[in-house]
Amino acid sequence: MRVRISLIVMLMSMLAVAPVSNAIDTGQAFDDPELQARYEKIIAEVRCLKCQNQTIKDSNAFLAGDLRREIRRMLDEGLSDEEIAEFLVTRYGEFALYRPRLTGKTLVLWLAPVLLLLGGATVLWRVISRRMAMPLDDDSLEGG
């Protein structure tokens, strides 16, 4: 019993540690808290092109490190978030951004969820309204 409890405690403590050890770049990059906040927001939304389902914040691939370094440099130079996004897109394409900008090319990407939701809602509405028009089983029983 004691062994089992200590095992559970051990596993739980591993769970508690896991998210911390996953974040690669937790160090303070800027003294200015506002810049630091912008930096953290940007790196959490840029894809690591080498390891495609990770952000450059979570990846320890050297390309992710290089991109973080470039983003720090651009923030230091006073570039805006849009200019930094532009820098990445001209080199790696819209795919580099986890939150693609709304342009002609990405319009479908942005509109598809809304259209699918509207389509689904229409179907649902039609099915429900058709069923509403049907007599309830109970009613028909009572009537008969």
Place this chain on the structure above:
Amino acid sequence: MTRYLVPLVAFAILIPVLMIGLTRDPRELPSPLLQQAAPQFELPSLLDPARTVGSKDFDNQMTLLNVWATWCPGCRQEHDFLLQLAREAVLPIYGLNWRDNRPEATRWLEVLGNPYVASAFDEEGRVGIDWGVYGAPETFLIDANGIVVHKHIAPLTREIWERDFVPLIRAAGVVQ
């Protein structure tokens, strides 16, 4: 009838779309550099740090830029083909030695042979980022006007060369 027709048609459209999706490699990203001016760069030469290698070297003629590194298995795989290509002397091949270490890269060229007119030494990966490099080997074809006309990601082979590069080189009027 339409009740069954609509989902059936939707299914019939979806299947080919998904099947095409299966045949494509999600790791191969289209380069936004295609049909754009090649990014300018100037870096120390790998073999002769006193010299620089850069875009200025491949002005006014069709050039191949091959991104390589000693840590990259695909680069070893394509190396023999690059050597053949260099012997055929169709066009100059420049190397971008990306995120590598100078002694090891130098030794690689000494031992395996050097297909490059010169290799630029991009230790920090700064130029690699400008070229949108995300995994070696990558090979760019730059035309005489300095426009990137093709990018190949993954090791080069004779087959890929004949299929993707040769028609572009012929179209540009470079004798083949």
